[in-house]
Amino acid sequence: xxxxxxxxxxxxxxxxxxxxxxxxxxxxxxxxxxxxxxxxxxxxxxxxxxxxxxxxxxxxxxxxxxxxxxxxxxxxxxxxxxxxxxxxxxxxxxxxxxxxxxxxxxxxxxxxxxxxxxxxxxxxxxxxxxxxxxxxxxxxxxxxxxxxxxxxxxxxxxxxxxxxxxxxxxxxxxxxxxxxxxxxxxxxxxxxxxxxxxxxxxxxxxxxxxxxxxxxxxxxxxxxxxxxxxxxxxxxxxxxxxxxxxxxxxxxxxxxxxxxxxxxxxxxxxxxxxxxxxxxxxxxxxxxxxxxxxxxxxxxxxxxxxxxxxxxxxxxxxxxxxxxxxxxxxxxxxxxxxxxxxxxxxxxxxxxxxxxxxxxxxxxxxxxxxxxxxxxxxxxxxxxxxxxxxxxxxxxxxxxxxxxxxxxxxxxxxxxxxxxxxxxxxxxxxxxxxx
Amino acid sequence: xxxxxxxxxxxxxxxxxxxxxxxxxxxxxxxxxxxxxxxxxxxxxxxxxxxxxxxxxxxxxxxxxxxxxxxxxxxxxxxxxxxxxxxxxxxxxxxxxxxxxxxxxxxxxxxxxxxxxxxxxxxxxxxxxxxxxxxxxxxxxxxxxxxxxxxxxxxxxxxxxxxxxxxxxxxxxxxxxxxxxxxxxxxxxxxxxxxxxxxxxxxxxxxxxxxxxxxxxxxxxxxxxxxxxxxxxxxxxxxxxxxxxxxxxxxxxxxxxxxxxxxxxxxxxxx
Numbered sequence: 038x039x040x041x042x043x044x045x046x047x048x049x050x051x052x053x054x055x056x057x058x059x060x061x062x063x064x065x066x067x068x069x070x071x072x073x074x075x076x077x078x079x080x081x082x083x084x085x086x087x088x089x090x091x092x093x094x095x096x097x098x099x100x101x102x103x104x105x106x107x108x109x110x111x112x113x114x115x116x117x118x119x120x121x122x123x124x125x126x127x128x129x130x131x132x133x134x135x136x137x138x139x140x141x142x143x144x145x146x147x148x149x150x151x152x153x154x155x156x157x158x159x160x161x162x163x164x165x166x167x168x169x170x171x172x173x174x175x176x177x178x179x180x181x182x183x184x185x186x187x188x189x190x191x192x193x194x195x196x197x198x199x200x201x202x203x204x205x206x207x208x209x210x211x212x213x214x215x216x217x218x219x220x221x222x223x224x225x226x227x228x229x230x231x232x233x234x235x236x237x238x239x240x241x242x243x244x245x246x247x248x249x250x251x252x253x254x255x256x257x258x259x260x261x262x263x264x265x266x267x268x269x270x271x272x273x274x275x276x277x278x279x280x281x282x283x284x285x286x287x288x289x290x291x292x293x294x295x296x297x298x299x300x301x302x303x304x305x306x307x308x309x310x311x312x313x314x315x316x317x318x319x320x321x322x323x324x325x326x327x328x329x330x331x332x333x334x335x336x337x338x339x340x341x342x343x344x345x346x347x348x349x350x351x352x353x354x355x356x357x358x359x360x361x362x363x364x365x366x367x368x369x370x371x372x373x374x375x376x377x378x379x380x381x382x383x384x385x386x387x388x389x390x391x392x393x394x395x396x397x398x399x400x401x402x403x404x405x406x407x408x409x410x411x412x413x414x415x416x417x418x419x420x421x422x423x424x425x426x427x428x429x430x431x432x433x434x435x436x437x438x439x440x441x442x443x444x445x446x447x448x449x450x451x452x453x454x455x456x457x458x459x460x461x462x463x464x465x466x467x468x469x470x471x472x
Numbered sequence: 473x474x475x476x477x478x479x480x481x482x483x484x485x486x487x488x489x490x491x492x493x494x495x496x497x498x499x500x501x502x503x504x505x506x507x508x509x510x511x512x513x514x515x516x517x518x519x520x521x522x523x524x525x526x527x528x529x530x531x532x533x534x535x536x537x538x539x540x541x542x543x544x545x546x547x548x549x550x551x552x553x554x555x556x557x558x559x560x561x562x563x564x565x566x567x568x569x570x571x572x573x574x575x576x577x578x579x580x581x582x583x584x585x586x587x588x589x590x591x592x593x594x595x596x597x598x599x600x601x602x603x604x605x606x607x608x609x610x611x612x613x614x615x616x617x618x619x620x621x622x623x624x625x626x627x628x629x630x631x632x633x634x635x636x637x638x639x640x641x642x643x644x645x646x647x648x649x650x651x652x653x654x655x656x657x658x659x660x661x662x663x664x665x666x667x668x669x670x671x672x673x674x675x676x677x678x679x680x681x682x683x684x685x686x687x688x689x690x691x692x693x694x695x696x697x698x699x700x701x702x703x704x705x706x707x708x709x710x711x712x713x714x715x716x717x718x719x720x721x722x723x724x725x726x727x728x729x730x731x732x733x734x735x736x737x738x739x740x741x742x743x
Contacts (some may be wrong), residue, residue, distance in 0.1 A: 264548065433538065
């Protein structure tokens with residue numbers, strides 16, 4: 038019997054020991070597994086943190102555009118059938134933006150990929166100074182000009198297909214090459230609602246700089262947000278010049294251009310000066326969000342006989358022969374817009390209405406344009422555009438827009454083709470995917 | 473028969489999918505929502521609800537990104553957030569599920585029993601730095617706050633600090649539990665938490681919103697009879713066009729049973 042008890046006791050203790058060994062071994066194994074998992078998690082965290090510094094966003098706007106016979110569309114070629122409406126498919130914008138953020142700074146590259154090719158839009162770096170100077174942000178490269186509100190309002194957010202005509206003319210491609218300083222008190226500070234941006238730029242769009250002149254752009258903007266509404270008000274200033282590539286410079290005197298021909302004119306800069314005001318208000322209400330945005334711009338714009346567009350070229354214009362096409366025409370202009378966006382009953386649909394105008398030469402109107410001896414022509418005629426549209430925000434990524442633009446040109450009996458309203462309305466149906 | 477079974481299987485899968493819900497946001501709402509979710513899932517075994525915190529701002533961002541079905545928030549949705557949601561084609565629908573009294577807490581060893589709103593403003597904006605300035609011992613004040621993404625942070629700033637800025641040296645804590653722990657372990661500490669979080673580790677102070685004429689203790693009774701001044705609504709936000717899936721859970725919270733849980737946990741019922 039004793040032997041039996043001894044044997045059982047021995048067996049139990051051996052089993053107990055073996056079990057204890059198993060438990061210890063399994064605890065060690067779990068510990069090792071946890072340590073291994075911890076190490077892998079840390080590695081993953083480190084990788085994810087590094088990846089988190091690089092953000093890639095983008096959007097594609099594919100559209101069908103229809104135009105009356107005289108219309109100028111944003112996609113596709115010109116009208117091959119001069120007597121009728123024409124239709125074009127195209128990628129209006131295909132943007133890919135890379136932002137790398139670290140140590141209070143950002144590096145930004147933006148490409149535009151369409152059927153026309155690959156071009157660049159943004160290439161800049163910015164840096165917010167540390168500690169007590171954190172109200173200062175410095176920027177250098179190619180970036181949006183700090184003038185008004187619509188220039189900076191992203192095309193992916195805009196409720197209508199294009200910016201106002203005045204901005205397309207004054208600021209082609211919206212961007213310029215230079216350096217900018219932004220002053221804004223940090224969040225929570227009582228002056229945080231105010232922002233001052235000032236930039237020195239080449240004044241030549243996104244093309245390379247071709248002369249020593251630098252243009253100054255400034256924008257002072259204040260905005261406040263409350264529970265159910267917000268407002269913004271701003272004022273802008275542009276002071277620069279445009280290279281005069283011949284000895285002949287035309288200025289308005291009364292209702293005609295008068296030439297100033299002097300040897301010293303070539304190589305000087307014609308005054309390019311704009312002033313602007315912008316305002317925005319939006320409020321939430323039972324009908325849905327309501328937004329109004331408006332801007333008014335006026336000033337002096339140098340151009341040529343055939344265009345009042347700002348320079349956007351990679352070389353100094355002109356020819357050694359002093360070709361008349363390169364003579365400088367300095368025009369007093371004005372332009373602006375009023376945009377109304379109304380969400381329809383808190384649904385996914387927005388109604389959009391916009392009025393914008395551009396008068397490239399405020400000194401002449403109607404039949405004065407093109408009058409004998411005035412040296413004016415169709416470039417000096419004003420344009421007004423009324424847009425009506427519907428925007429369907431399908432989800433966070435996708436939206437569909439339908440927009441009809443009524444173009445109303447100033448008429449003059451003295452300008453061929455502009456004696457009456459031209460047939461140049463456009464209709465745009467656009468699908469956008471944004472990520 | 474095969475077709476029927478297939479249809480039933482699809483319907484079951486869809487029902488399972490549709491009853492799986494994600495709730496994210498305010499840490500103040502977190503214990504309440506967890507308890508409500510447990511009770512709801514007990515009644516509806518097929519339902520699956522996951523609840524995570526992170527702060528009111530995090531919840532509303534998740535609603536925008538589509539990574540939550542319900543956003544919990546201890547503050548009203550901001551104008552900017554509404555604009556972003558609208559731009560994404562999402563209209564937010566707001567429901568007040570409960571009210572919360574915000575309690576100012578100190579270490580239990582601190583003899584100070586009460587403070588006026590003005591004194592609290594002085595402490596949290598850095599003008600008052602020693603307890604002796606408010607009738608306490610000669611001891612440095614160590615102020616704790618929530619992080620900026622927290623709705624509680626913003627409500628306290630709005631209601632108590634009258635929108636003045638917190639002192640730069642304030643110690644920001646990622647969660648309410650961390651404030652309780654820090655105040656409980658630090659003699660000169662002061663912080664603020666929801667009434668439901670109060671425990672023996674910390675001491676709640678009476679507060680006065682009438683320049684010291686009357687001091688009121690944070691309690692369910694005082695919050696209900698509206699004598700305690702620091703009370704805020706707690707919100708759930710859903711996307712209006714996608715609210716059907718969340719409706720059964722929302723209905724449960726607003727039911728007598730759900731509101732009873734609200735009270736049991738130390739929040740003030742919404743109805």
